[in-house]
Each structure stands twice: as structure tokens, then as C-alpha cells.
Amino acid sequence: MFHVMRGGCTARHPYPFHLSRMHGIKNYVLLFIHTAVQFQIDGVEISAAPGHAILIAPQTPYCYYNLSGEYMDDWLHFEYTPDLPGQITFSIFPPTNKLFPVRNMELYSSLIRQLLWEKSSAPPEYQKQNMDALFFVLFSHLCYDSAHPQPLFPPLPFEKKLREVRLRMEDSPQKEHSIALYAQELKISESYFQHLYRKLFGISFQKDLIKLRVDHSMELLDHTDLTIEQLTELCGYRSEVHFYRQFKAVTGCTPAQYRRQAERDLDSES
Numbered sequence: 001m002f003h004v005m006r007g008g009c010t011a012r013h014p015y016p017f018h019l020s021r022m023h024g025i026k027n028y029v030l031l032f033i034h035t036a037v038q039f040q041i042d043g044v045e046i047s048a049a050p051g052h053a054i055l056i057a058p059q060t061p062y063c064y065y066n067l068s069g070e071y072m073d074d075w076l077h078f079e080y081t082p083d084l085p086g087q088i089t090f091s092i093f094p095p096t097n098k099l100f101p102v103r104n105m106e107l108y109s110s111l112i113r114q115l116l117w118e119k120s121s122a123p124p125e126y127q128k129q130n131m132d133a134l135f136f137v138l139f140s141h142l143c144y145d146s147a148h149p150q151p152l153f154p155p156l157p158f159e160k161k162l163r164e165v166r167l168r169m170e171d172s173p174q175k176e177h178s179i180a181l182y183a184q185e186l187k188i189s190e191s192y193f194q195h196l197y198r199k200l201f202g203i204s205f206q207k208d209l210i211k212l213r214v215d216h217s218m219e220l221l222d223h224t225d226l227t228i229e230q231l232t233e234l235c236g237y238r239s240e241v242h243f244y245r246q247f248k249a250v251t252g253c254t255p256a257q258y259r260r261q262a263e264r265d266l267d268s269e270s
Contacts (some may be wrong), residue, residue, distance in 0.1 A: 001080065001081060001082070001132055001135075001158040002078055002079070002131050002132055002135050003078060003080075003081075004025055004047065004076065004077075004078045004115055004116065004119045004131065005077040005078060005079065006076075006077050007074075007075055007076035007077060007078075007112055007115070007116050008074065008116075009074045009109050009112055009113055009116075010034065010072060010074065010109070010134060011072065011074070011075060012070060012071075012072050013066075013070065013071040013072070013073075014070055014132075015066070015067075015068070015069050015070050015071075016065070016066070016067045016068075017065055017066045017067075017070070017071040018063070018064075018065035018067070019063060019064055019065065020063035020065075021061065021062055021063065022061045022062075022063065023059075023061060024056075024058065024059040024060045024061050024062065025043075025058065025059075025077075026058050026059070026079075027058055027077050027078060027079045028054070028055060028056065028057065028058060028066075028077070028078050028079070028080060028096075029055070029056040029062075029065075029075070029076075029077055030054075030055050030056075030075065030076070030077075030078070031053065031054050031055075031056070031073050031074070031075050031156070032051055032052075032053050032073055032102065032109070032112075033048050033049070033051070033052045033053070033054075033068060033073050034072040034073055034074070034105070035050055035052050035062050035066065035069070035071050035073075036048065036049055036050065036066060036068075036069075036074045037065065037066045037071055037073075038056070038064065038065055038066065038067075039063070039064045039099065040063065040064070041054075041056065041060065041061075041062045041064045041096060041097050042043055042060050042061055042062070043061070046099050047262055048064075048078065048099055050135055051101055051102060051105060052099050052100065052101050053099075053100060053101075053102045053108070053145070054097070054098065054099045054100075055094050055095070055096050055097075055098075055142070056096065056097060057096035057097055060096075060097055074108060074109050074112050075112075076112055076115065078135075079182055092136070092139050092140060092143050093139060093143075094142035094143050094146055095146050096137055098146065099101050100145060100146040100149055101145065101149055101150060102141075102142070102145045103145055103150065104141075106160065107141065108138070108141070111134060111137060111138045111141075112138075113136065114134055115131060115134050115135070115138075118130045118131050118134065119131070133225060156196060156199060156200055157196060158188070158196055159185055159200060161186055162196060162197060162200050162201075163200075165182050165197075166184075166201065166208070168208060169208070169212055170212050173209075173212050173213045173216045173234075173235055173236050174233065174234050174235060174236045175236065176236075177209055177236070178244040179193055179194060179205055179206070182205075210246050210249075210250065211250065213235045213236050213237070213246070214235075214246060214250040214251065216234075216235050217231050217234075217235045217243070217247060217255065218251070218258065220235070221223040221255060221258055221259045221262060222262050228240060228255055228256070229241075231243070231255065233251075243255070
């Protein structure tokens with residue numbers, strides 16, 4: 001269904017940069033733009049700021065250039081063959097020849113890197129299904145971003161570090177996580193850390209940590225026979241009273257009540 005031909009991440013093109021394909025090419029071209037650039041797509045002039053993407057359809061005349069400095073992008077050339085015998089039609093596809101802002105350039109860079117890795121290094125028996133799965137994720141995000149355009153803002157300071165912090169919290173809720181600890185790690189004040197965290201994730205650090213720990217405890221209650229004492233420790237609480245209080249505040253019931261209801265639901269399904 002999909003065939004990746006070539007691509008690159010944070011590809012740098014020295015000044016002055018000008019690429020012209022006035023008769024188009026036979027494959028799709030996907031670009032994620034890191035620096036300002038000027039496009040001409042099928043005769044239409046378009047100015048592109050950093051943080052935009054465009055999917056150029058096969059046989060579309062186009063050129064793009066930056067005559068004022070270095071140009072940088074992530075890019076992918078690929079072929080798509082729909083409706084092959086025995087294959088399911090790919091139900092989502094981003095708009096072509098349309099420039100639109102994207103929310104998370106780092107996500108798209110990682111997906112392109114993974115696609116290029118699968119092309120060169122994946123075991124042959126898994127390569128096709130892995131590539132199709134990655135394209136599904138890639139196109140899902142592109143379709144959402146193109147349908148829900150947002151004003152572009154400068155990258156949030158420490159955004160990458162903050163996302164890493166949240167992943168650490170989610171992966172190890174039993175460990176110590178505190179505003180003071182992470183503010184010191186990022187070498188910023190505690191109040192600035194809290195401001196950035198809320199702005200990025202839409203929730204305060206403390207409320208998010210509570211939610212992550214309660215979510216983890218619910219998963220353990222659903223799938224293990226661990227005692228409440230064991231759960232308390234595994235979810236990062238120092239006392240059962242504290243665990244009970246926060247669990248009930250989030251879920252509206254105690255851990256024991258939640259477990260009994262989960263067991264009843266399981267019995268009714270079987």
C-alpha cells in the first residue's frame with residue numbers, strides 16, 4: 001500500500017536555496033517546514049512560516065525557495081497504491097497541495113525517523129505492516145491538524161524537557177515527583193515551572209500527578225489482587241489515608257468499592 005522512497009529529518013539547505021519541479025514528480029512529497037520558505041504550487045504563490053506542513057500530490061508542478069538564508073525541513077517521498085487486491089482501503093488521507101500549521105513538529109520528526117528506519121532495517125516479514133501502521137498514525141495527526149488549524153505560537157520554553165518530565169511521572173508514579181525537584185533540574189524557579197507546566201498540559205503539576213497516580217491505581221485494582229497497602233506504595237503514597245482521600249476525590253468512591261464494582265462488571269460479562 002505504501003512505499004517509502006527516501007526522506008530526511010532536519011535537512012539543511014544552504015543559502016540560497018531553490019528547488020524547482022515544474023512538471024511535478026510521480027510520487028507524493030511530504031514536507032515539515034522549520035524555516036521560512038516561499039512555495040509555488042500549481043502556479044499559486046504561498047508563503048510558509050516555520051511549523052507548517054504540506055503534502056504535494058504526484059504530477060503537481062511546484063517549486064520552493066528561500067533566497068534570504070538557510071532552509072531546513074523534514075521531508076518524505078512515498079508512493080501510495082490504494083485498493084490493491086486483498087487490502088483494506090486506507091480511510092484517511094491528508095489534504096494535498098494545501099499548507100497548514102501543525103501542533104507538534106517533534107512528533108512528526110520522530111514518525112519520519114521511524115518510517116525511514118523501518119524501510120532500511122525492519123525484518124522483511126514485518127516491514128509492510130509496520131509501515132502501514134506508522135502511516136496511519138502520521139495521517140491521523142495530519143488530518144486532525146489540517147481540520148483544526150490553530151494560531152502558531154513560538155515554542156514554549158523547556159517544552160521538550162517538560163514532556164520528558166511528564167513521561168517519567170507516567171512511567172514511574174511510585175517514585176518521588178515534585179515541583180522543587182524538576183524546577184531544580186531545569187534550573188528555573190518553582191513558580192515558573194508551574195506556569196510552564198500548566199500552559200503546556202492545561203492542568204497544574206500537582207493535579208496531573210494525582211490523576212496519573214489514581215489512574216495507575218485503578219489499573220492495578222482492575223488487573224491484580226494486590227492489597228491496598230501494596231497499592232499505596234506502588235502508586236507513590238506514604239499513607240493509606242492519603243491514598244484513600246485522593247482516590248475518592250478523583251473517582252467518587254473508595255479503592256475497595258471500585259474493586260468490588262470492577263469484579264461485578266467482570267462477572268456480568270462472563
